[in-house]
Amino acid sequence: MLKDFEYLSIRYKDEKLEILDQRRLPDIEEWMESKTPEDMITYIKQLSVRGAPLIGVAASVALFVYVRDHPDADRKTIVEVSDQLRNARPTAVNLMNNIDTMIQLSQPDQDKRDYSAEKMAELAYSIVEAEVEMCRRMSEFGAELVQQGEGILTHCNTGGVATPGMGTALGVIRAAHRAGKQIHVYVDETRPLLQGGRLTTYELEREQIPYTLICDNMAATLMAAGKIQRVLVGADRIARNGDFANKIGTYSVAVLAKYHNIPFHGVAPWSTVDPACPSGKHIPIEQRAPQEVQGASGAFGSVRWAPKDSQTFNPAFDVTPNSLITSLILDTGVYDCQSFEKYVEQIKGNLS
Structure with missing residues (x-):
């Protein structure tokens, strides 16, 4: 569903989302799994995850993981979870922009927004790829x-x-x-x-x-x-x-x-x-x-x-x-x- 990826501070492998705990660097390289939106919100607030582009990517993948693990979640619940992630930090606008992409705000017809795990995986991976390419170009x-x-x-x-x-x-x-x-x-x-x-x-x-x-x-x-x-x-x-x-x-x-x-x-x-x-x-x-x-x-x-x-x-x-x-x-x-x-x-x- 979601393709595996691995970078210095975030990876998705074998259906597990993990982040490098930045609080422990430089002496200790410790990876922590994010199983729920609450996990990711905690990691963002405590600065285990930081940096505006990384926060946006991590939250987007966390939203996908939630949808994957809750196939019966309705649209309202998914939007509520996305709002919780969106509000994890108030200044870094990448977080807001990427979550808005995940919940497809550019699609004016709400009934046509696709919150399936397959669609969310596609969007999350496109966000990761876009951020990597933007870093290369700048x-x-x-x-x-x-x-x-x-x-x-x-x-x-x-x-x-x-x-x-x-x-x-x-x-x-x-x-x-x-x-x-x-x-x-x-x-x-x-x-x-x-x-x-x-x-x-x-x-x-x-x-x-x-x-x-x-x-x-x-x-x-x-x-x-x-x-x-x-x-x-x-x-x-x-x-x-x-x-x-x-x-x-x-x-x-x-x-x-x-x-x-x-x-x-x-x-x-x-x-x-x-x-x-x-x-x-x-x-x-x-x-x-x-x-x-x-x-x-x-x-x-x-x-x-x-x-x-x-x-x-x-x-x-x-x-x-x-x-x-x-x-x-x-x-x-x-x-x-x-x-x-x-x-x-x-x-x-x-x-x-």
Whole structure:
């Protein structure tokens, strides 16, 4: 029914959906089975599954698994389950777009929507294949911008752990490295959850790409010293005007890059674009638990360094305004924000 597939962070084999527990990396590679929608929702919320493209893919396959295992489920129940998956995280629009594809919102006649296991398997696999191909194309587009010997700063994790396939910003880095451009990557640790320190370094080590891990507050010093020639980051939702939400701290990096005249690029597939969202002011920002700021946890265990009742501010994302963006690298090409907005309007016009 659903074809087997396997990528760095997600696989479907022998009718089992499994995800790599990102909380345990880099020291422990542990796969967890997702048998129910509730399993996948828990994995997404606890960040065992993270990265906007991967979240969308994982939820889509989880919805197929539910339909496969509940052949008598009626349309209403399937839609209710899809809504639960859709709401697992509020910012990553890939999740919403892919679930909408699974429940076939583009089909105006509800009675003709096909929620059979065979149809859901077809849709889920097409989503996986599309995300892999989009990663490949944006990686190639972005690698053409990278010059020989550049120092590249990246924030959070945007590779094969966060997507099926090459990755987004880290996919560009991979493609540039494979092209022999002798780049060096500077990796923000990315507080509070250390996705750069734990995950991006894990991926760079696997491919033997030269890198240096830094604390988030060291980027300005490196820029001033001329060590960084380009910034590549991912995105969880891109508004119609080119503003985009990404892991908290991205906005700070964009401000620093602007001051030091360093090109700053957001890299994402078309599934991350939200044409219905006019600007970054309209992007919902997820607020997370105070414990993530009060200490740290991972394969090494947990530690708390602040009083347990200390007041915290812990948004998962911030918004980078289009005025700070050199270009957006999509699977359809490279756009400054003015041309991006025109492109989105053109696509909307073609769909209407």
